[in-house]
Amino acid sequence: MKSLKKDYYNLPVEATLEVIGGKWKTLILCHLTYGSKRTSELKKLMPDITQKMLTQQLRELEEDEIIIRTVYNQVPPKVVYELSEVGETLKSIIDQMCEWGEQYLNRKTLSSKDA
């Protein structure tokens, strides 16, 4: 496991941000809450992410033990990512963030109609 960059945070929430604060991490986790995904599946679900960033963010999530990476030794290669036990504990937060986003967008749509 990646060692903590600091032993002390001003607030524990900083630890959370360090884990899921990456540019694409929440999005990746969001997709993984619907079940395990192959690398190529994630790539299709996130057309705007580059291969490099996808791999990088996945590696970091793996180091933080949020996701599990399973490699099948076969040709062509097959790699599957899924939420770990710890990762599952983030589900509720992720879900709420998704819901909040929906409501926020609705609110914006309505208020722009008002104008």
Place this chain on the structure above:
Amino acid sequence: MKSLKKDYYNLPVEATLEVIGGKWKTLILCHLTYGSKRTSELKKLMPDITQKMLTQQLRELEEDEIIIRTVYNQVPPKVVYELSEVGETLKSIIDQMCEWGEQYLNRKTLSSKDA
């Protein structure tokens, strides 16, 4: 209100990320969940943030109507920030992120003791 950068997100959660995804935003909101704060108070609570970033992040949160900025016309100036009605709806998410961070840190502490 800041107009949406895109009319369409692959997932609504992207809207959430756009609003609270800034480097310091969640931390700021975290502090504001405990009540309104003056600029200088926020600065003290977050020693590592620069004046520039604090102002910038606050402005963006204000544009997204997450927080309310109140200016008292007096000398010396006094500016107070507080959660808006919309911002209050984020409280539950913020709270959970705080809690999750605590548990995550505990887990790490324990596992390093095991080793």
Place this chain on the structure above:
DNA sequence: CAGAATCCACCGCGATACTG
């Protein structure tokens, strides 16, 4: 006290090419 305005170093991230 609050914040606007500059300057600029750094690195996050993308584009591309290559490996097994």
Place this chain on the structure above:
DNA sequence: CAGTATCGCGGTGGATTCTG
């Protein structure tokens, strides 16, 4: 299919200075 390696741009964000 999954991932690494390299190069390089651009924008984030830090340090500093100035204003009301």
